[in-house]
Amino acid sequence: MKLRSTVVLTYSLAAAAATALVSVPSRAQQAGVDSATQVAGADQIEVVTVTAQKRREDPNKVAMSISAVSGAALQAQHVNDFADLTRVVPNMSFTAASGNGGAGPGTSNIEVRGISSAAGAATVGVYLGDVSITVGNVYTMGSVEPKFFDIDRVEVLRGPQATLYGASSMGGTIKFMPNEPDLKAREFSSYAELSATRRGGASHAANLVANLPLVADELALRIGVQAQRSGGFINQVDGDGKVLAKDINQVDDRGLRVALKWKPVRALTIVPSLYYQQVDAKDISAFNIELPNYQARKQVREPSTDTLLTPNVTVSWDMGRADLTSSTSYFQRKFDRTQNGSAYNSYSLSTFLTSTLDGGTAPPALIEAIAGLPSAVYLNNQVRQVSQEFRLASKPYDAAVSPWTWLGGAYFSNQHTNIAENDPIFGVNDTFARFGFSSADPAILPGAYAGAFPNDNAFAGAFHYREKQASVFGELNYYLTPALHATFGARYLKGDSTLDQKNGLYLAGAGNNSASGQSSKAFTPKYALTWEVDPSNTLYTSVAKGFRLGGSNVFVPPTTCGPDLAANGIENGPATYAADSLWSYEVGSKSRLLNNRLTLNTAVFYVKWNNIQQGVYLPTCTYTYNANAGDATSRGIEFEIKAKPIPGLTLSASGGYVKAELSNDQGLKNGIVGAVAGAQIQGVPKYNAAVNARYNFALFGDKSGFVMGGAQWVGASKGSLDPDQTDYQRPAYRTVDFSAGMSFERLDASVFVKNAFDTDTVIQHPQVASIVQGYRVAPRSIGMSLAAKF
Template sequence: MHARGLGTRTIAIAAACGFGSVDAAAASRDRVVLAIPAERLDLTLRQLATQTGQQILFDPATTGRRRTAALHGPIDPDRALRTLLAGTGLVAKRVRAGVIIIVAAPPARVPQARIEVVPPDAEIVVTALKRPTTLGDTEISMDAVTGAQVQMRGAYDLRSAAALLPGLVPIATAPLQQRIAIRGVSGTGESTVGLYYGETPISGPSGTTFDPAASTPDVDLVDVDRIELLRGPQGTLYGASSMGGTLRVLFNQPDATRWSGHVDAGVSAVQGGGIGGNLAAVVNAPIVQDTLAARIVVHRRTVGGYVDNALLGVKDTGGVLRQGVRLGLAWTPSPSLRIDTLALHQDTRIDDAGFWYPDLGRYRNDQPVRTPNRERLDLASVTAHWTTGALAVVATGSHYRWTIVKQGDFTQVLARQATSTASCARHVALTGGAGCTPAQRSAFQAYLQTRLPGLLYQPFRVESSTAEVRVSSDRTGVLGWTIGGFVERRRDSAESYTVRADAATGLRIVPLDITGLRLLHSALDQQAAFAETNWGVTSRLTATLGLRYFHYTRTAYGSVPIPNIITGTGAIGTDRYARADDGTNLKAELAYRLPGETLVYAIAAEGFRPGGVNITPDLSDQERSYDADHVWSYELGAKTRLASDRLALEGALYHIDWADTIYAAWSANGAFGYNRNIGTVRIDGVEAKAVLSIGAVRLTGSANYTDARLGEDQPVDTTDGAGRRGDPLPNVPRLAYAMGVQTSVPVAGGKVATFGVDAVGATRVRTAFNDRSTYYAVTPARFVIDANADIRLAQWRAGIGVRNLLNAVGANRLTSSAFGTRQLYSSAPRTVMLSLDRDF
């Protein structure tokens, strides 16, 4: 695969830094079954990269029209590469684990500044299809960014990384929490986007509203190898909760060939807000040369707050602290076996709500309580890769525990019950009376005032164990296949305290002054078997068929140790409810490779999410449960490279039929949320992306148009009102777009300077189905520009970045409910970031 956009001079500079030639001690000892015919060198290098899962970068002018011999059978990747380069006058240089550049053999070593080698987008090797392919040759709509790109752009979480991944839409739901959507497939319940850290799928806790999708784990993006975004249903290979797509965050693996390390430090300042900073250290340690290695990552990051609460007299709230540690071990006891382990821990805290009220002015809040939130994520996984001459076996086992302590303002919900006859009657019943006379109502209202201001204090916890085994063919013939099985055992618990806060400080009173307490427990058990096959019908036409069978069981129950007479939680019984279902997901695809570098594909694919039960007061038997929802997606896409491979274009058209859509509804008093099926949704969309390299300048542009609408009238109100056929799905932007320019140039003293500007935007969105909703509003359009620059000398890098250069509002979501109206989550004001890092 060749380094489009990296000139000959750039490659030579990178090779002259003394990274060392590729040899048997410097690369993986695993043998790979290769099937590479005698061909031009550039084509054989691309095949070698795909079949070995490495990045092999080169300039087409360097390889020219040289030809090589064929390679067949099991062979060490180092030896294969040396064989291909023999007699060409070219050498391979290893930049880092998995990244190799091909250059002319230098006559001498000349110290130069190091340029971070970033492969062109089309040439990134990905494993989205559970096998290595280059991004430009992967037969689905997807994007990938390397860890080097993440670092250069200053991205550190999913919200900032979304600017690099067209089509990924993070939607704020609460402090520290967000829902992620792809192609407009967004709803409550289980996530519509499968999120993987390494080989582990992670779901949020169900909470009190049985909405795991509202909480997306956000691990700090330190020492990342790449991020892959798969658009459209991935139900065959990835299963439940990938009905809109899949997001994979893949960390750098331990390298048993050499010691290395990285230290990164930075400081940031928010205009009109607080100061932040970050510190991270990475150490890669070969414990047994070429056999056993460890990789340790330690990180801490603070982000300054910028929201002022005049009512409580506090400034610059909404500051975030993220800190954690990660340990990876890689053991290669034989050329055919590799075992990877990962242990991850992260604590995240926010000191207050993080949203503000536009009606009060920019970044101002008058919430009567303070709502700090915190999270703790612990994850452990083991993955074994075993290869034979004909098969590849991957087995993964994972366990994680995710604890969220959520606090939310409950004052308005409680205060609204002052005129509730039902609440008054419950208060009267405490003394053995009945009814609600004017005198009794006054007594109830006096009691209610003693419980204000009020907040919800909710510790949530989810624990999950998953295992997957898949077996694949060597994929060197006309027929390739993968079969496998997956199991998950997930357990959730939620404690929901209604407590009183101190009116002066806004903080919850300790020990807790409890108004009510309810406990909820749920479980989800899933099993699946899947198979996918790829058949090379001709040298240009490939057919893919996939099938996944699934079965799940959802159970839930609750109890109320302390009834809240104001909102009526005592109506929750202690019965245990269960829901089970099974079914299949199908996938069919045709991909055709035109002469040159053009790929055209057509896909029809299914996806689903499990249904469940609601543990909510005063529900009917019909409302107590909800069905699984399901999508059929039809997509036509193309990818091509033109103008001597300096221009890459790709696009897709898609239509999605979404049946039994799961969406949120609220109780009449606005205190309790639950899930229901609202019928059908129709989604039509277009995606386009272009990358143009002109010398050392790289231009990118993308646009995603999504038209998501209800397919039928809703019989009753939901949290977003009573929808009618044709109403747009709330909080889904019709158009989202991104533009960027990046360049690197040598400067005096052997240094290299890199400059970049990125702009992202989206059209305004409705916050409810239509203006008949009590809480209808419009989230404004957003347009945010970021800029970055850095200078590199040998192993050092110093950088400066400016987030939100124009100091725009950058609205993410305007939300209204019984808890509060017109609460705006937005980008931070203009933020300046300085960084300094060094490789070892």
């Protein structure tokens, strides 16, 4: 059972960036021709408007640290998924768990500013347009990872966003904003790409987007399709080193997006949309640390299929003095995956056998044979959510009308998560019989009974999580002067979470059929002061509270976990864990200088996090439960600089430093090894930085070209709180990318190289039972692309 073996690995920014190098840049932004090459002579830096405060605004006027990356910039920098995004966004990282975690799509969790926890609820909210696709840190899956397909921009909002985005936005919020249908322009765009990975397979991608006005200025349809393959580079080998399968970590995905925009009258806009995505991973990207680079020895392959469906209807009504918005959403995720359970299911079973060496009846040869059997963990996950949000917002500030602006709303959601798990140990019954024993004999296997291993299945579980939220929220701005305004926002939230579970068979101990629940309430205020020193420079300060809901634990069998529980001073695993919260304090500045040819954004923050939800690992029985254990602080700085010193040349640099550490020993008292005051929070690099330079130049006639280079640095981090774990120390590393291309009237061609110097740093090396796995930076890949717009 995966939960029992969760050796939490914090898959930091380092692993995220490495996964990024595996991915094929899908160039999902359907701009066709990169807008940067179209405006090679422009000398001003692009301003990307944001909806961080639920209305379109200039990010320089918003009192928070925001990274807003346009679709054109995503395309130019080959950013096409979460992992790529960490290369260009300061203080953003990932956390994963063993097995498929971090090495397979759909298994990582996101953190911002060091707010990292692989247990309990998510710490960062994720939105696709107006649809919340945030899921909890259950042991079977991570955050939803929408592809950057037909995207207008990505907004990364750092710091607590509980006032406007609710629970689980305590570290920040990430918003993927798709392109809306255009009521005027009829347009088709396409993209194709081919690349090769050193030591690996070929990769390819293609997509097509059409924007079709159906009724002039009233009705338009936008539809897009995409498909891509990321070639693998890990080979499966047997005990003699013979290659059994090549490039096993290949990933295929396909997607569809349809949106209709209807404006029956001037004041009313209705936008129904649908996004569908399926990601098929043939295996994970982990290898055995003791083997040559990129080789994995495993008894069971670990494929997964992750399907996402998000229909939404957004209605916007201009009421004159205010704007009313309704967003009605449905979100469904189906995530089926297989894990190699041989290292812990078979091994755990072998440890329960009574050896003849200890006066028992099981011969050592039987124990060794059981420990060597292949085992799989079959996980079938489904998340379904219905949500509704209403909000009413005043018009933007106008000194001649009122010194006040405001926004208010209500939000409701109902999320169901169903998990079915089966853990067969293949050949277990025949192995007992081969040695002349029965797997139902308690004399050789304590606690055994008839039917304990039906069809070799050692564990069967069914888990139904339900989470309901209801909240009201609002934000009020008062302009003391046209240049100085104060903000007060607040959200009152009530959440109920329940877990109905049923599990049985031998590895479930005596089995269990139970239900538990937890209710949480929160008042999450925000205070901010914004001073527009002049039209080009803004200073701000803010204080905000973040919050995430409590929840229920999977049953921990006292029959097999009794000694571990007793060591932690308890008789049974706790049925529930409580909510946790934090306060964030931030000061920042945003400047546009030299006629917007130089921009500089900086922020300094301090976060105090209380009652953290953490996973408590029981080493003997290999179960895990969640508990509230300890407090932490996170402090740091982040910056983003862009400059156009001469026409055509764009320089950028970004980076962050964060010191996130526990502030007391409460976690250690709750059984979390290494959770002492001063311990660095898992998976949080102390720094990250990126630089990029692009030069656009005229060629002949109306043709143009560009060359671009970028480098990324990721600091050292801790993969575990326990200094004795193999993944405790993770090294710093860097990568370098280059690209070049030409633009014609309706055509854009480019070549690129990712990880140009073929860095092969082992960025993490977790241990699962007796196996030490490793993840390296993906090998160098070289490719070319062709985009057309017509």
